[in-house]
Amino acid sequence: MTSKLICIECPQGCGMEVWLEGGKVVSVSGNTCPRGDKYARSEMENPVRTFTSSVLAEGLDIKMLPVRTSGPIPKDKLFAAMAEVKKIVVSKPVQAGDAVAENFMGLGVNLTACRPAKPA
Amino acid sequence: MNERELVVVGGGPAGMAAALGAAAAGVKDILLLERDQHLGGILNQCIHPGFGLHRFKAELTGPEYADRFVRETLQNPAIEVSLRSFAVKLTNTLKLSYLRPGALEEVKAKAVILATGCRERTREMIPISGSRPAGIYPAGLAQKMINMEGWIPGREAVIVGSGDIGLIMARRMALEGMKVKAVIEIQPKSRGLARNVAQCLDDYGIPLYLSHKIVRIEGSNRVERVIAAAVDGDFCEKPGTRFEIACDTVLISVGLIPENELLEMSGAEIDRKTNAPVANEVNRTSVPGVFACGNACRVYDLVDWVTRDSEKAGAMAAQHIREGK
Numbered sequence: 002m003t004s005k006l007i008c009i010e011c012p013q014g015c016g017m018e019v020w021l022e023g024g025k026v027v028s029v030s031g032n033t034c035p036r037g038d039k040y041a042r043s044e045m046e047n048p049v050r051t052f053t054s055s056v057l058a059e060g061l062d063i064k065m066l067p068v069r070t071s072g073p074i075p076k077d078k079l080f081a082a083m084a085e086v087k088k089i090v091v092s093k094p095v096q097a098g099d100a101v102a103e104n105f106m107g108l109g110v111n112l113t114a115c116r117p118a119k120p121a
Numbered sequence: 122m123n124e125r126e127l128v129v130v131g132g133g134p135a136g137m138a139a140a141l142g143a144a145a146a147g148v149k150d151i152l153l154l155e156r157d158q159h160l161g162g163i164l165n166q167c168i169h170p171g172f173g174l175h176r177f178k179a180e181l182t183g184p185e186y187a188d189r190f191v192r193e194t195l196q197n198p199a200i201e202v203s204l205r206s207f208a209v210k211l212t213n214t215l216k217l218s219y220l221r222p223g224a225l226e227e228v229k230a231k232a233v234i235l236a237t238g239c240r241e242r243t244r245e246m247i248p249i250s251g252s253r254p255a256g257i258y259p260a261g262l263a264q265k266m267i268n269m270e271g272w273i274p275g276r277e278a279v280i281v282g283s284g285d286i287g288l289i290m291a292r293r294m295a296l297e298g299m300k301v302k303a304v305i306e307i308q309p310k311s312r313g314l315a316r317n318v319a320q321c322l323d324d325y326g327i328p329l330y331l332s333h334k335i336v337r338i339e340g341s342n343r344v345e346r347v348i349a350a351a352v353d354g355d356f357c358e359k360p361g362t363r364f365e366i367a368c369d370t371v372l373i374s375v376g377l378i379p380e381n382e383l384l385e386m387s388g389a390e391i392d393r394k395t396n397a398p399v400a401n402e403v404n405r406t407s408v409p410g411v412f413a414c415g416n417a418c419r420v421y422d423l424v425d426w427v428t429r430d431s432e433k434a435g436a437m438a439a440q441h442i443r444e445g446k
Contacts, residue, residue: 006319007315007316007318007319008316009316009319009320010316011174011316012171012174012314012316012422012423014314014315014316014319016315050320050324051170051180053168053169053170053182054168054296055168055267055268055269055271057271062158062159063159063269064269064270064271065268065269065270065271067165067168067182067183067184067268069168069170069182069185076324079296080296083296083297083298097184097185097188115168115182115183115184115185115188116161116165116184116185116187116188117188
């Protein structure tokens with residue numbers, strides 16, 4: 002069987018067609034670069050997304066600190082990740098790239114700060 | 122009056138790239154004005170990934186993309202950054218006035234680069250009838266509220282317009298636990314990137330109504346519902362297609378318009394329809410020595426291209442300072 006999807010790897014947004022047999026990807030067409038092929042295979046077999054949100058900051062020069070996962074996480078964990086970041090309060094100064102939570106939710110990625118925050 | 126070689130107005134991606142571009146081209150005396158208390162501009166509220174693929178071959182969030190330039194800007198000895206500084210006047214002789222806490226400053230420059238970005242188009246710029254309840258927000262304002270202030274604007278939302286900011290906000294609100302009931306787009310295709318329709322709407326089961334419009338917003342104090350309808354090829358309502366969507370929040374995502382009041386004050390020619398400077402080359406204006414870059418010059422889809430073109434604006438200003446043209 003075939004499945005259609007739009008590549009989300011870059012702003013070009015290639016329309017792709019994926020051939021599947023027994024739930025496994027046999028071939029990908031319509032992509033214009035190798036990232037598309039990789040995305041299509043992942044999306045069919047183990048869909049993942051980079052998670053971003055903001056966490057509460059206390060005593061710092063911003064109210065909310067933007068954070069991201071250092072790598073993609075399973076798509077079906079996004080809402081659990083939202084619940085998890087609501088529990089976090091950052092009160093120490095950070096630089097962009099500093100880990101706010103290590104091995105976030107046991108997923109093998111860190112939750113990292115996306116910008117610096119200084120004392121208020 | 123203070124004298125400067127170059128004054129850059131706006132400390133977002135365009136202003137920082139312009140200042141850095143001018144410094145790289147040899148300008149030694151640059152004043153960068155930013156009205157907020159941080160550099161970074163609109164990128165600070167764009168916490169989603171997708172920035173920098175061209176520039177850095179990496180997928181960064183908005184704040185991460187900004188941070189790379191903030192560091193460079195603050196470390197550059199040719200650039201003096203003045204935060205909480207709001208430019209209020211510009212003349213055609215390149216005299217610029219700005220307010221900063223406790224002072225009204227005046228400065229005479231050899232060149233001025235306006236990197237003042239855009240405002241959002243508002244509900245008043247598109248015809249939607251009905252009452253005027255609370256709960257109607259420009260999409261970018263809602264983005265700032267949620268991502269930077271930690272406020273959730275409502276519980277059930279409808280988004281008018283399928284520009285990228287609206288699509289990104291549909292996903293954000295869904296993740297924040299709001300119910301996003303519909304995105305309504307008057308055009309027959311989405312105005313945002315295909316990837317954003319896929320990853321912001323399809324991923325979350327949010328319906329996109331193409332060739333539809335909101336005909337009324339109803340509610341006494343707070344928004345209670347919107348009335349939507351299908352439109353024909355001339356964007357006129359098709360009779361008998363009205364339906365109601367209950368919601369307490371409406372986001373308006375119908376595009377951006379350059380913020381060019383300073384440029385207008387300087388006497389430069391401005392296109393009344395787009396609010397962009399009239400000139401035969403990107404970054405130029407009709408006033409010699411006054412340049413406009415980034416979203417103040419034209420509305421960009423990608424910040425990577427804002428950086429690229431704004432660096433050129435810096436080089437063009439440097440040439441003007443050197444050669445007077």
